[in-house]
Amino acid sequence: MTTAGFDSRRISQRIAFTFLGLATAIAVLPVLFIIVYTIIRGGGAITWEFLTQFPSQAGRAGGILPAIVGTFYLMLGTLLFAQPIGALAGIYLTEYAPDNWLTRLINLAIANLAGVPSIVFGLFGLSVFVLAFDFGLSLLAASLTLAAQALAMVITTSREAILAVPREYREGSLAIGVTKWQTVRHVVLPQALPGIITGAVLAISRAAGETAPILVTGAAFLLPRLPQSPFDQFMALPYHLYTVAAHVPNMPKETVWGVAFVLLVVVLSFDVLAAAIRIKTRKRH
Amino acid sequence: MTKSLKECLIPLMLAVALMLSGCTSNSPAADASTLSGSIKIIGSNTVTPVSSVWAENFMKANPKVSIAVSGPGTGVGIAALMDGTTDICQASRPMTAKEIEQAKAKGVNPYEIHVASDALAVVVNPANPVSELTIEQLSAIYTGKITNWKELGGADAPIVAMARDTNSGTHVFFKEHVVQMYGLPKADKKLEYGDKVLFVPSTEIGVSEVAKNPNAIFYAGLGYVTKTVKAVAVKKTATDAAVKPSVATVVDGTYPVSRPLLYYTNGAPTGIIKAFIDYCLSEEGQEVVLELGFVPVAKQK
Amino acid sequence: MTPHDTATTVARASSRGLEPRLRLGERIIQGCIFLAGVLGIVVLLGIIFILLKEGVPIFAHVSPWEFLFGTHWYPVSDPPAFGIAPFIVSTLMITLISTALAVPIGVACAAYLSEIAPRKVAETAKPIIEILAGIPSVVMGFIGLALLSPLVRSTFNLNTGLCGLTAAIMLSLMSLPIIVSVSEDALHAVPGEFKEASYALGATKWETIWHVCVPAALSGIAAAIMLGVGRAIGETMTVLMVAGGALAVPVSPTDPMTTMTAAIASGIGNAVRGGLQYQALFAVGLMLFVLTLAVNIIADRVLERQKRKFPR
Numbered sequence: 001m002t003t004a005g006f007d008s009r010r011i012s013q014r015i016a017f018t019f020l021g022l023a024t025a026i027a028v029l030p031v032l033f034i035i036v037y038t039i040i041r042g043g044g045a046i047t048w049e050f051l052t053q054f055p056s057q058a059g060r061a062g063g064i065l066p067a068i069v070g071t072f073y074l075m076l077g078t079l080l081f082a083q084p085i086g087a088l089a090g091i092y093l094t095e096y097a098p099d100n101w102l103t104r105l106i107n108l109a110i111a112n113l114a115g116v117p118s119i120v121f122g123l124f125g126l127s128v129f130v131l132a133f134d135f136g137l138s139l140l141a142a143s144l145t146l147a148a149q150a151l152a153m154v155i156t157t158s159r160e161a162i163l164a165v166p167r168e169y170r171e172g173s174l175a176i177g178v179t180k181w182q183t184v185r186h187v188v189l190p191q192a193l194p195g196i197i198t199g200a201v202l203a204i205s206r207a208a209g210e211t212a213p214i215l216v217t218g219a220a221f222l223l224p225r226l227p228q229s230p231f232d233q234f235m236a237l238p239y240h241l242y243t244v245a246a247h248v249p250n251m252p253k254e255t256v257w258g259v260a261f262v263l264l265v266v267v268l269s270f271d272v273l274a275a276a277i278r279i280k281t282r283k284r285h
Numbered sequence: 286m287t288k289s290l291k292e293c294l295i296p297l298m299l300a301v302a303l304m305l306s307g308c309t310s311n312s313p314a315a316d317a318s319t320l321s322g323s324i325k326i327i328g329s330n331t332v333t334p335v336s337s338v339w340a341e342n343f344m345k346a347n348p349k350v351s352i353a354v355s356g357p358g359t360g361v362g363i364a365a366l367m368d369g370t371t372d373i374c375q376a377s378r379p380m381t382a383k384e385i386e387q388a389k390a391k392g393v394n395p396y397e398i399h400v401a402s403d404a405l406a407v408v409v410n411p412a413n414p415v416s417e418l419t420i421e422q423l424s425a426i427y428t429g430k431i432t433n434w435k436e437l438g439g440a441d442a443p444i445v446a447m448a449r450d451t452n453s454g455t456h457v458f459f460k461e462h463v464v465q466m467y468g469l470p471k472a473d474k475k476l477e478y479g480d481k482v483l484f485v486p487s488t489e490i491g492v493s494e495v496a497k498n499p500n501a502i503f504y505a506g507l508g509y510v511t512k513t514v515k516a517v518a519v520k521k522t523a524t525d526a527a528v529k530p531s532v533a534t535v536v537d538g539t540y541p542v543s544r545p546l547l548y549y550t551n552g553a554p555t556g557i558i559k560a561f562i563d564y565c566l567s568e569e570g571q572e573v574v575l576e577l578g579f580v581p582v583a584k585q586k
Numbered sequence: 587m588t589p590h591d592t593a594t595t596v597a598r599a600s601s602r603g604l605e606p607r608l609r610l611g612e613r614i615i616q617g618c619i620f621l622a623g624v625l626g627i628v629v630l631l632g633i634i635f636i637l638l639k640e641g642v643p644i645f646a647h648v649s650p651w652e653f654l655f656g657t658h659w660y661p662v663s664d665p666p667a668f669g670i671a672p673f674i675v676s677t678l679m680i681t682l683i684s685t686a687l688a689v690p691i692g693v694a695c696a697a698y699l700s701e702i703a704p705r706k707v708a709e710t711a712k713p714i715i716e717i718l719a720g721i722p723s724v725v726m727g728f729i730g731l732a733l734l735s736p737l738v739r740s741t742f743n744l745n746t747g748l749c750g751l752t753a754a755i756m757l758s759l760m761s762l763p764i765i766v767s768v769s770e771d772a773l774h775a776v777p778g779e780f781k782e783a784s785y786a787l788g789a790t791k792w793e794t795i796w797h798v799c800v801p802a803a804l805s806g807i808a809a810a811i812m813l814g815v816g817r818a819i820g821e822t823m824t825v826l827m828v829a830g831g832a833l834a835v836p837v838s839p840t841d842p843m844t845t846m847t848a849a850i851a852s853g854i855g856n857a858v859r860g861g862l863q864y865q866a867l868f869a870v871g872l873m874l875f876v877l878t879l880a881v882n883i884i885a886d887r888v889l890e891r892q893k894r895k896f897p898r
Contacts, residue, residue, distance in 0.1 A: 013792035023694035027762050028711050031718045058334035085622045092623030109630045117847040120871045124636050148629045165776035181612045195771050202719050209722025215357045218759035222337040222354040242724050246487030247330040249508030249578040260725050268721040275713035284733035401648015445745050450852035452660055483842050484831035
């Protein structure tokens with residue numbers, strides 16, 4: 001290996017690394033830009049009244065409190081329904097399901113589910129939860145619908161996170177006589193936890209910003225009070241944003257961006273929380 | 286779940302619970318109204334703002350009544366009326382004969398109430414020299430027969446024709462009354478929107494594009510026409526006067542392009558629903574209509 | 587046999603030996619896990635069932651051939667026309683472009699974060715990128731309308747910036763986070779021995795990444811890409827707002843166009859349950875599902891071949 005040969009490989013490494021760094025910048029910068037832009041255009045609308053009052057005059061005055069509360073309820077509901085089932089399904093598919101055509105078909109079907117448009121989930125939720133299960137237009141129906149949408153992503157990312165755990169960990173544990181479930185619970189899961197959490201957060205953040213699934217399962221533009229039970233209708237930030245942006249004449253632009261800003265903050269707070277958890281758990285292992 | 290997650294969740298839930306207890310419904314009005322109950326309004330997004338303000342005002346005067354207003358479309362409202370999951374269907378287009386039949390088969394009797402009107406202004410960019418158009422010319426633009434502004438006395442530039450998508454009642458209304466030239470000698474029911482026409486999901490998007498794009502043309506309810514765009518004067522035929530859209534010209538019938546906004550109930554309205562609709566059609570209710578940029582019904586003949 | 591198989595066999599052998607002494611608790615837990623797996627599948631089946639139930643009736647009014655290859659879409663006219671060729675072409679075009687943009691950038695970024703960047707940088711960058719996934723489609727639509735579409739219009743000298751390219755760029759931003767995140771997890775999981783062996787043979791860091799890490803993580807990366815493609819195909823709001831909404835079959839990415847998702851969204855507010863337009867829209871949803879299935883099957887085949895080269 002001549003020095004010249006090594007130098008040219010060094011140079012291509014430099015070039016490659018520059019490209020990789022650039023790619024990372026492209027992935028990181030738009031977010032910051034979008035957040036800053038939203039703050040600039042909507043920050044002016046954020047007042048205490050805006051955050052704590054009910055809307056008035058078709059959203060052109062007053063505040064967006066019920067939409068904020070509604071979105072939080074939806075996120076909690078989605079988390080509750082999607083995360084345990086999704087993670088368990090992921091465990092089943094990686095640890096317990098036999099490696100046959102059926103499992104491959106199931107994995108394929110789940111990948112497919114990720115591509116189903118939110119509209120279709122909305123209609124699914126309407127047919128099943130609102131009508132067939134008779135939950136009516138409600139928080140419950142909407143949460144279940146959002147959870148169904150999140151399920152595909154939660155299962156896939158859980159599965160990937162579990163598959164990433166090196167087999168030696170499992171084999172070592174089983175070799176000393178630990179049962180399957182105990183191995184999963186005490187050896188595999190803790191290792192896979194950061195990845196599972198990442199997946200759950202990505203899916204639920206997305207759910208919080210979804211408009212279509214909640215449109216036909218219970219979201220309202222105007223309600224006189226906060227939802228008192230899971231069977232009540234609710235307001236939500238994405239639907240509120242969509243309606244004030246598109247369908248209210250003489251809507252001050254700053255208010256629209258203000259709602260967008262609040263939605264971003266709500267979604268981001270979940271992201272930050274989960275990132276903190278993930279950093280903590282990654283450090284431990 | 287790790288300890289830290291539990292630690293974060295509990296304060297979060299407490300905060301939400303606190304918010305709930307602190308924020309009850311709107312403060313009651315001074316007078317004691319005896320009306321009580323709840324009303325659900327579902328349907329068109331166009332009518333949603335009007336319904337919302339009506340609901341807000343009515344609830345202030347009748348604190349024991351609660352009204353919920355939702356979109357997201359006329360069709361959804363019609364289906365809800367048929368299922369019995371709504372009291373009022375707000376619609377930006379009339380129900381078709383087929384839909385009425387479907388409703389009757391389910392035991393629902395749709396009762397139509399004209400609550401407001403929507404004047405459709407044809408808007409172009411303020412820099413566009415064209416200020417008058419006949420319905421025939423509009424039809425030619427939207428079917429793709431005329432593709433360049435110079436054919437209409439404007440600049441040598443391609444026309445970017447924009448319309449609303451089928452979610453809006455305006456889509457069909459504009460098609461029937463302008464594209465297909467309903468009621469005019471050249472009326473042709475076979476005409477369709479051209480395939481280069483841009484269908485946008487909201488009036489706001491269309492108006493923004495017209496404001497930015499010197500070659501765009503769009504139609505929008507009066508309430509959305511701002512100083513950033515120019516409303517074109519419309520001539521019914523080449524020999525008629527060109528009329529600019531306004532509440533006055535819709536009311537006296539000289540502006541040719543205006544559509545009705547409707548409420549549908551199951552049978553003639555009774556009880557609090559009737560009280561509510563009476564309010565909507567009252568002088569005060571129709572003031573709301575005006576304020577939002579629509580055309581009041583009461584003033585029309 | 588793959589290592590996964592080995593582990594499973596060992597697990598089965600040991601659990602078979604322990605079976606008579608398996609605690610009831612373990613049995614119950616296994617039952618719950620199985621149920622959860624089944625529940626996940628039930629949801630899928632439910633969606634397919636709904637799509638079929640509501641969409642298939644349209645084929646009494648239009649032949650499948652006409653539906654797939656017809657170029658006229660007049661769902662509310664009398665007589666109506668239900669040709670979705672323009673939507674299929676638009677979906678394919680926009681998905682292809684957005685994937686072509688997002689995959690190289692996403693995988694490159696994942697490689698950077700997992701192998702090259704100092705841990706502090708990686709730990710700050712990852713959450714920031716994930717935030718991009720949380721930005722709601724409506725907000726992305728606003729940004730596309732306000733900022734990207736005028737830019738595209740002036741750069742390419744178009745009639746309007748509302749076109750397929752604008753939509754594709756926004757979509758690539760939206761699928762980036764999932765591609766980066768899952769790829770990074772996959773690269774991170776590549777055993778250290780692989781890399782050490784590569785360095786021991788004298789390879790540079792870049793060569794190790796390109797020839798060892800990426801191929802070893804390929805099935806994870808492919809899963810990431812599939813999730814990203816899924817997001818792109820299924821995205822509704824953003825595309826609805828910036829792709830233009832024209833009904834013609836698009837010839838170039840700079841044409842205004844309507845994807846299958848946008849077609850559904852533009853009509854669903856007006857369609858009355860059980861009516862013709864409603865059935866047609868569900869049929870579009872069905873076609874979308876079939877399209878996604880085809881893409882996933884192809885990807886699955888490619889993956890199988892790759893797995894044989896680099897077993898996990």
